[in-house]
Amino acid sequence: ARILAFIPLPAKSHHFAFWPVFRELAARGHQVDYYTAVPLPNPPKTLRQIIIKDLLADLHGQMSMKGMMELNAPGQTALISEMSLYVARKLFEEEPEVIKLVNSEEKYDMVILEAYFAQEYATALCHKFKAACVSIVPLLDATWVNEMSGLPDNPSYMIDFKADTTDRMTFIQRLKNVYIWTSTTLFSYYYTVGPQQEVADKYIRYPGWESRPSVVQLARDMDLILVNSHVSLGYPFPKAPHVKEVGGMNLAPNKPLPKDLQDFMDSATDGVIYFSYGSNVDMNELTREGKFDAFIKVFRKLKQKVLWKWKGSEIPKVDAPNVKIQEWFPQQDILAHKNTKIFLTHGGLMSLIEAINHGVPLIGTAVFGDQPKNLRFVEHVGIGVQLKYDNLTEESLTWAVNEILGNPSYKNSMKKRSELFKDRPMTPVDEGVYWVEYVLRHGKVLQPASARMPFYQVYLLDVLGTLVVSALLALWLTKRTLRAICSLCCGSKQNVVPKSKKRQ
Structure with a gap:
């Protein structure tokens, strides 16, 4: 089959989650055309990459880590929407390959999108190419995804990815969850969708576009939705038949470490602490706010060695022989090493998946999006601890490290969670590819009628x-x-003349 994968938003972790599916589809003989700002290394011959610019590069650094933490649920939805619309407009105005795609007469059997991350405009491509439509979802529990799939959330126990609570909520927590659910749903319908429709109507024009359904109708009309989730990564909840959990597709077979890292870790007889806040958090903010010194003071006193992934303008020099700071580390292979004892993380889903897969307990500090919810889950199931950003001090970090190292329950709970994660009939990649090919063979048979019904x-x-x-x-x-009866009754009584009056 000919497959168009149109994923223009340059969010690296979103691409990392689904690269293996694109690679495997190409390996099985499908022709995949992949429009991306995050190119796949060493793609197969049948995977053609159309590389577009990182259109968010101009916005990097405009919002601080602290600023992102302070956003409420509508604010987060608005930020994601504005970023997506900024990318969309520049795509169709400045990227010749994207303009060429809209005007092309190519034939595709399937279009794969990231429709529900404020990219509903792209569903117009499914209509243009008269192709099966698949949406990938890089997050766990998302209110808008469930709304569009035809099985809306029940906020009494289903938690949106922006809510930092468990599925066992108090009255106040349920009240807050209802607020997040309501604001997200209404905000998406009445704030996000309108501009998305304008983008589609302005830029994605072709013969017959005037009769095209709205982007909401197209977003509801998905043949398949692949979600980067699994029962081991969050709380179970019902899903529509065409929503499939394939969390863990980013996992790769273990590879040998570079010699310097292998020697560093093998010699760490007391263990290694791995520290990474992902690909988006600027570590220079830790320096500006005095957090960096707290980390160094704690690390310097440890018997364990520390590997610290640094994203920022300049890697600092530290006077601590047990600390190694670099711009990049092979994260999965480090977590797979037997000497890795703790993973210091921002709570991103990809990091959570990799930690659970390799059974490494977590110390987390959430920044944005789904991270607070992920780390609340980590605490709830006993596989790590969470430190709030404002409470990142020498004392709190020392407590957290000693708690994980000194309490075997975290490691034991993580081992059980890892077993649950791995107990599947097939690998996540094989399952994802199976459902894609299933839809190519059978069409919309999985989609419930509710997916196409208006919300009312x-x-x-x-x-x-x-x-x-x-x-x-x-x-x-x-x-x-x-x-009327009372009026009749009262009227009848008034018309009756007493006998005494008649005699007179």
């Missing part, structure tokens, strides 16, 4: 409205009838 029908608002109006009408008629 899914929520039975029209039925409830009819019942309420009928009840009010019945009350009104009853009131009018009783009033």
